[in-house]
Amino acid sequence: MRGFFVSIEGIEGAGKSTVLKRLADALRQDGYQVVETFEPGDTEAGKRIRQILLDPQLKGLYPLTELFLYFADRAEHVKKVIEPALQSGKVVICDRFMDSTFAYQGFGRGLDLETLYRLNEIATGGLKPDLTVLLDLDVKTGLGRNRNTGKADRFEQESLEFHQRVREGFLELSKDEPSRFVVVDASEPPEKVFKEVYNRLLERING
Numbered sequence: 001m002r003g004f005f006v007s008i009e010g011i012e013g014a015g016k017s018t019v020l021k022r023l024a025d026a027l028r029q030d031g032y033q034v035v036e037t038f039e040p041g042d043t044e045a046g047k048r049i050r051q052i053l054l055d056p057q058l059k060g061l062y063p064l065t066e067l068f069l070y071f072a073d074r075a076e077h078v079k080k081v082i083e084p085a086l087q088s089g090k091v092v093i094c095d096r097f098m099d100s101t102f103a104y105q106g107f108g109r110g111l112d113l114e115t116l117y118r119l120n121e122i123a124t125g126g127l128k129p130d131l132t133v134l135l136d137l138d139v140k141t142g143l144g145r146n147r148n149t150g151k152a153d154r155f156e157q158e159s160l161e162f163h164q165r166v167r168e169g170f171l172e173l174s175k176d177e178p179s180r181f182v183v184v185d186a187s188e189p190p191e192k193v194f195k196e197v198y199n200r201l202l203e204r205i206n207g
């Protein structure tokens, strides 16, 4: 039996990591085998790619260079982690996936979306999440939540306008593919956000 692939998307501080952990625990209690993973950086090669991508000292990385590093990370991730887990029937929950590329490099940096779709198709071999949870949150609130967690990475240093475009981008993506996405109000308390996501996910897994 083929597994089920869930991606969790949203701006910095939306609560992706928090919800993912709760979701994985709950699904395990329900008897599912769950793989928790993330992008970028959850493979041997990916760890090294991630260091480049998030290095705050690496100013002015050319957008196309950044883009291909993400796709390199994703190709490795799909082949080595996601596909094998799905083939053995597991639920894979991924903290950020292809929609982050479209939102950050497309809507945020202004790269051509059609090109991103084509390249992404190559990197993933056509694999798409069965369900994408978009945690939607006001940009200031999100960035404020993460403020006390130490040094800002390359993306956290971007302007408010950049993050605003990213948020709007995610919302547009969700409107383009309403059957793949569920959009959840991430300004609610963690327990409420989790329950909403969990219920929507169970509907999909069982449906």
Ligand SMILES: Nc1ncnc2c1ncn2[C@@H]1O[C@H](COP(=O)(O)OP(=O)(O)O)[C@@H](O)[C@H]1O
Pocket: 010, 011, 012, 013, 014, 015, 016, 017, 018, 019, 145, 146, 186, 187, 188, 189, 190, 191, 193
């Ligand atoms: N629904 C929520 N309401 C308030 N604070 C939250 C909520 N979800 C997460 N947080 C807190 O906000 C911060 C960022 O959450 P995190 O899950 O790391 O976000 P992300 O992974 O999307 O960047 C953490 O300190 C977390 O405890």
Ligand SMILES: [Mg+2]
Pocket: 016, 017, 018, 095
């Ligand atoms: Mg996180």
